[in-house]
Amino acid sequence: MNFESLGLAPELVRAMADVGYTTPTPIQAEAIPLALAGHDLMGGAQTGTGKTAAFALPVLHRLAKAGPMRGPRKPRALVLTPTRELAVQVNDSLRSYGKHLRMNTATVYGGVGMQPQIEALRRGVDVLVACPGRLLDHLQQRSADLSQIEVLVLDEADRMLDMGFLPAIKRVLSHLPKARQTMLFSATFEDSIKKLALELLKDPRQVQVTPVNATAASVSHVVHPVDTSRKRDLLIDILSRRHQDQILVFGRTKHGCNRLAEQIEKSGIPAVAIHGNKSQAQRLKALRDFKSGEARVLVATDVAARGLDIPLLPLVINFDLPMVAEDYVHRIGRTGRAGASGEAVSLVAPDEGGLLRAIQRLLKADIAMKEVEGYVPSTGIRMGNDNASRGRPSGQRPPRRDGAAPRGRGPRGGGDRHAHAGPKGHGPRGGGERRQRAAD
Template structure:
């Protein structure tokens, strides 16, 4: 469906055309008309489906139709997001879509100086994009006034709850007028999300364009079994073979990501790390270097990578499997976006079988195991209940150690690969390959 048929202001349609957007995505086609009609929304959408525009466009349309404010310019729209990177991304999108409108946007998040944010708020702002923690700081210092908010957006609400922001969210919502339009977007609609919606949304319309914990069908999944002591060598082998690609590598801890980026650099491959201990300036520079191609590899923790928007990223590598299976879905959501094909490669140690089994259960499919010549592990992957997190409900997740997405399939590490097991269609398996006994438990 074209944006012209959705009833958006001509200035918004022109701005979309300026950046090459003419046709809406499914979440936009369903959510925008409902939002323009003034309904509260619950939007279920994974990263990469166009959900930012799904709330940003009707938000900007509403403010533009209402005309300029009289008197001091207080925020009329508030967008709450879980991470600094997502705050910057959403702000950039709002400015791009609203460039033909006389509306101002400000962004507040931790890890940056308070005074520039205070100055921006004092000058007056129409749309405020904020992380809950820093916004609480501004409310306590009375440098932010939310009494004029007409539209409230909770973006990636599931991640905000996962990061422990629920008390901060409730404190913020207590400062926002009850007569408002509220839009909540989440990758999943777990019980905690539904409870939040029932408390703060009025008769919401639900728009769900993705199956819960669904992954893009254009992503090929593969596991390389490897001894833990040789993971780094196998990773560098893969990176050396994929020298033309930008690659996102996930580690489990901040220290591990730092060490891994240094080891990749020593191998002659430009790499940067991004995690919660990095300053905001360091994180933004790392992301700029990666997007520009100056750094070919970005090593990241789960929390730091949430909300990253990297167009046409061909490959995501899990150096460590996530402790929570749902985080696998978020990780590989960085690739295979907007219909493009992508690859998700996991380097799995022999003692990570429990984590792998939990991921396969979540996906409801096996993942192909491909042994790489020269890196065949000393023993098979143990798929028993040896991992304490195996099958753990989402509400009992282990504490975070980090505070706060082409055409064709190519070999991952050069010749000599052996398919130890072939999963069903859509998981990267190939029919007719021999199974390595005990490699995969269904």
């Protein structure tokens, strides 16, 4: 099977060949024909399976087939994403796939000035990629008009719900025509996703090509037991031995990631950090430096790394295990993409046994444990039952899915400013797209 056999426009087939893609991935092979036929769609796919092309190609095909709009160019397709980084990645893909078509795309997200976005919308846009909060700002200022939307895509819908964007999404939906095609993509189909799908989609077709909470078969997993006080030394030792590889390192907190990147830099290894306290310009520069090879190590939090598209990443290291077991799958999804081999290394302290056990339960498999000479911990990893079923070390409060403090009054950001309305509908409680105050 090739892209031409899916019925795509020749310009799109040519563009895919230009970027080296000739054979559709499973999600593309199943989803694209259904989308081209005009069906609403529920697409289940993990990061790295080619899901962006699975919705981007049908969207571009539909708009190209319809021809240019008469009069002012208002957006005809809308893609909603949970984070700024994912919005940028999706927009880059749309431009790449549609480079042989006369199609304008634009992104709308917080953390940057509105005026350039307003000017782009005034010039005319065919496909708009947006985070819900900033899009609501534009709708309130009447700088965005969604009355001509033909296709709506919700990308990473599970993460949008986790981050509390449902009220904002519903407000955006009130500005869209009821007669439209809607596609929803999610890594999981939990009850909340199914409920949202029932509200938004009409007689949807469902495509699930990746088992829920599965990691790529091409990824090898290993745990290195190590005392907390020796983690940094072991990490730098591993990075030094893998001097030719680009490596993504996950930390648990913003400040911890900053400190870790600085320590890696001091060891002579170029490293950058990406997290919610960074400005949008800083985040994009860090990502550019990493992709170009100027920085060999990227240290990131879970929320900041969501949506990163880094091809052929050979190694992901968990400096800290995630507090929520499902986030392990999202982290590891950065490597072993499109059938390539990858490695997932976790540095696990003795008191992180509960977190490790929760991850192994989720994967329904044990992870190989390998001690590293010179870094053998003073005690073994405690894999007992204390809090293990909840996946956290003993004595810690349950983590919230949005990463905020357990007793907070709502998520404190993540990717978008309007994730939560304030009292009596007077707007958000702060954080989010512009300030990113979450503990990500």
